Amino acid sequence: MNACEQLLRNLENREATVGVMGLGYVGLPLAVEVARSGYRALGFDVSMRVVEGINAGQSHIQDISSEIVAAFVGEGLLSATSEEGRLGGCDAISICVPTPLSKTKDPDLSYVVAASEAVAATLRPGQLVILESTTYPGTTRDVMLPILEAGGLRVGKDFFLCFSPERVDPGNPVWHTRNTPKVLGGVTPACLEAGLALYGAVFDTIVPVESAEAAELVKVYENTFRMINIALANELAQACDRLNVDVWGVIEAAATKPFGFMKFTPGPGLGGHCIPLDPHYLSWKMRTLAFRTRMIELASEINAEMPGFVVGKVVDALNRAKKAVNGSRVLILGVAYKRDIDDLRESPALEVMQMLQEKGAAVSYHDPFCPQIRDDGHTALEGLPMRSRELSDELLREMDAVVLVTDHTTVDYARVAQHATLVVDTRGVMRGTPEGASVVGLSGEGRPGRNDSLAPAGGAVDWSRVVAGAADSQVAGFG
């Protein structure tokens, strides 16, 4: 039996051990699904805190419960280690390490290279390696393959190499790791066959594509699509502001078109580990081929303006109340990059807070999902670590302005409206607030002379009820 046949047999009989390198937002859910499929999942992480936590049956990822981790650890189907020497004992290895950008927005593949070198150190015939980390087209073949073949083994014959982009959407109650269709591309046809044998058992639907490059491009195209459409919604918000038209009403009405429209919403700026970063991977690659991705550049520019646009709204609103930003107390409501999650990475809230601090405001925050903002070396915020303040009536009353950056569903916005004197609402959830706070939105809602009477009392319009038969258009926000 050759190496490929042995691998396929181990996968089919569930006798395979599947290594998952990097046990973060992507890797831990994947390791759990691997274990659920009956394979032994062996997680690798350079963080001892993560390794010890998993082995003790504790999850550090919001979407994965400690109960499920403890159950698989108890059954012997899930364990974690930081000993890279154990990679050689795995039949297959999925790599889910970070792919950040440098300060100049160039790809930082150092984690992918380090993981590939660790795999190469113990690579043996019959192993399958799948890269999951988001990256530019060509990374699997041009960067990983030479590292893996350096020891003399040949791809497609001795070992197998694929790219399969992770599509995890943290906090999404419907689409999770297993039921989200999984795109898969092999470096050779035999690689794709091996990849299908494993992932076909772990995921409900596999979408095979012609090559690893095609699979890499699918991921950056998906996220570029979102980034550009969010930029269009942000540009619309700025246009509506000048036209004195409610941007939310325009978008909701447009979303009633049953065909040819997909709803995206404006907001305070891009956030998360994917949407603000991934398109730059494609831009960088295309620059090496003397091609400018102009749509990406323009959309990035528009999205990057949004935190400043929001701060401008705060300045103007305070000014109308005859107050200066300098010395004003400003509460940021919601600092995670999107609703109902605890992830602060690239969150526009941090930029809004920093800009307000630079103008002399005394900035504090409330976020039920993020009890603390720590100094991770990526933010110039003053006063770190900063703790979330309890959202009391007194706190709301003593603030000169409340800036609603992230619309967590557990916050009582009616209470905010009742006790705050001024709210700058970047998410449109407090449109039509009947009394109490003066609410200013992205497109000037609440501005003197505006007729906001179409927005119902007590919060945002629930257009799914108002517009009978409205199209069930896909709602897309940030990150």
Ligand SMILES: NC(=O)c1ccc[n+]([C@@H]2O[C@H](COP(=O)([O-])OP(=O)(O)OC[C@H]3O[C@@H](n4cnc5c(N)ncnc54)[C@H](O)[C@@H]3O)[C@@H](O)[C@H]2O)c1
């Ligand atoms: N978070 C998301 O929503 C999401 C969605 C789709 C794709 N992605 C992509 O998936 C990849 C991973 O993202 P994430 O959000 O899971 O990152 P993360 O930071 O949550 O987790 C990465 C983990 O990898 C570990 N690690 C780093 N170097 C390692 C090494 N050499 N060996 C073993 N472990 C190592 C880190 O300690 C960390 O625990 C990125 O390329 C990202 O762009 C993320």
